[in-house]
Amino acid sequence: MQTKYAIRQLVEKALDIKKLTPEIENEINYELTARGYISDADYEALELLMAEMDAGRIQLVATS
Numbered sequence: 001m002q003t004k005y006a007i008r009q010l011v012e013k014a015l016d017i018k019k020l021t022p023e024i025e026n027e028i029n030y031e032l033t034a035r036g037y038i039s040d041a042d043y044e045a046l047e048l049l050m051a052e053m054d055a056g057r058i059q060l061v062a063t064s
Contacts, residue, residue, distance in 0.1 A: 005041070007028055
């Protein structure tokens with residue numbers, strides 16, 4: 001994916017479908033590993049994703 005906002009776009013995808021699939025999670029992990037750092041915007045997006053998961057509005061699924 002390797003765009004400037006790839007992590008934020010992946011989080012938006014998870015929020016849209018209300019699921020964190022293994023594919024989205026793997027892509028997020030890949031982007032974090034490939035970059036070696038996390039931007040403020042990406043950090044905020046991941047915080048939002050975790051908050052939504054904690055509130056039960058986003059479901060962690062084993063398969064998509």
